[in-house]
Amino acid sequence: MITRRELSYPPHLQLATLALVAGRSPAELGLRRWRITDHAAVLGHGPEVFAAASERLLTWQAHAHAGVRVERHGPLARLHFGPTTSSCLIIHEERTPTRTVLVYGTLPAHVESGEEAFLVTRAPDGTVTGRVIAFSRHAWWLAKVGGPVARFVQRVVNRRYVAGMCPGNFP
Template sequence: MTTRSDLTYPAHLRLATLKLAAGRTPGELGLNRWTITDHEEVLGHGEDCFREASHRLLTWQAHRRARVHAERFGPLVRLYMGPRMSSCYILLEEQTPTRTVLVYGTLPAHVELGEEAFIIDLAPDGTVTGRVIAFSRHAWWLAKIGAPAARAVQRWANRAYVSGMRPGNFP
């Protein structure tokens, strides 16, 4: 059975993505040798937008925008991009009236080592923002060889995930 202890990065970095999102620096968190990706966009306005964006995230529709198919088995998630499968473990899934958060960490069958957080916020003025923030290192040999291309794919996927949160955007 896969557990949180099977994650492929150090235990002291668990949920560091949320600390990065809150303004802590990579240096403060011991992430200087990790690649940080961070993408945020305004998704729309109002509670209906917030609810729909949250639904799109938590039902994995946002991932489909990045051509990623997700299968969830409790806290275990298998992500498929083409024929390649990557496994993740959900560390946090939380909804409040103004915030939705999903954080997962990588398991041994993932092309990267690290963690990714998906955050949707409803501001007091009604603005809804979507954000994906991650820290990672390449784990798969092909990603290591093609590091610049692999990083470009990561940046593209993060933008697509956020775009996929936007109500009205279909995969």
């Protein structure tokens, strides 16, 4: 069984994505040398939109919308994107009446090293927002060589994840 000890980033950074969401700065979390990506968008309004967006997130439809195929076996997930397969460990899942969260950390067989959090939230006024926030470093040699291209692809994929949370979008 794979455990958190096998993650490809330091243990003290586990769940740092949620600390970023809570307002802590990258510097105070020890993330100065990590690349932070953060994208959020309004998905709609009301409990029906929240429920549908949460379902799309937790059933990997948001990932499919971004062109990422996911195989999940318990806490282990393998992400297939283009010619790459990246392994990660689900380290946090949460579902409340106003917030749905999925966080995974990278394992050594991932093109990046770091953590990514996916959130769907419903504000008191009913506004539903989708968000992806991550900290990472390139781990795969090709991502290191093609750094600017890899960062561009990551930004595009993150935007597509959020768009894929929207109930009106289908892969």
